[in-house]
Amino acid sequence: MRKNSFNTTGRKTDAYLLQALHILFTEIQKLKTAVLDSIQADDDKVDLRDTAFVKDTVGVSDRTLLRYQNLGLIRVHQRDKGGKKYFKLDDVLRLKRYLNS
Structure with a gap:
C-alpha cells in the first residue's frame, strides 16, 4: 500500500471547492443585501x-x-x-x- 493512497483529493479538487465556496459566499451576500433593502425600504x-x-x-x-x-x-x-x-x-x-x- 502506498504512503499517500488514502488521500484521494488533489490540488485541483481543492481549487474547485474553494471556487464553489467563493460563489456560494457571493450569492449569500447578494441575498443578504436584498433582504436588508426590503426591510429598510422605508x-x-x-x-x-x-x-x-x-x-x-x-x-x-x-x-x-x-x-x-x-x-x-x-x-x-x-x-x-x-x-x-x-x-x-x-x-x-x-x-x-x-x-x-
Whole structure:
C-alpha cells in the first residue's frame, strides 16, 4: 500500500471547492443585501455622509474604502448625478467599531 493512497483529493479538487465556496459566499451576500433593502425600504430620515467624511472618520484611504465596499463591509446608500457616493452614518460608525475591535 502506498504512503499517500488514502488521500484521494488533489490540488485541483481543492481549487474547485474553494471556487464553489467563493460563489456560494457571493450569492449569500447578494441575498443578504436584498433582504436588508426590503426591510429598510422605508428609511425617510437617513443621515448620509460623503466619502471624505467616511475616510476621515474611519481613517482609511480611497483604495481601502473601495476594498471594504467590495468585501461588503460598507455599502453605498446613494449616489448623486456626478457619481459622488453617500453612506449611512450608522454604517460608517459600525465599520469604525468593527475595525477598532
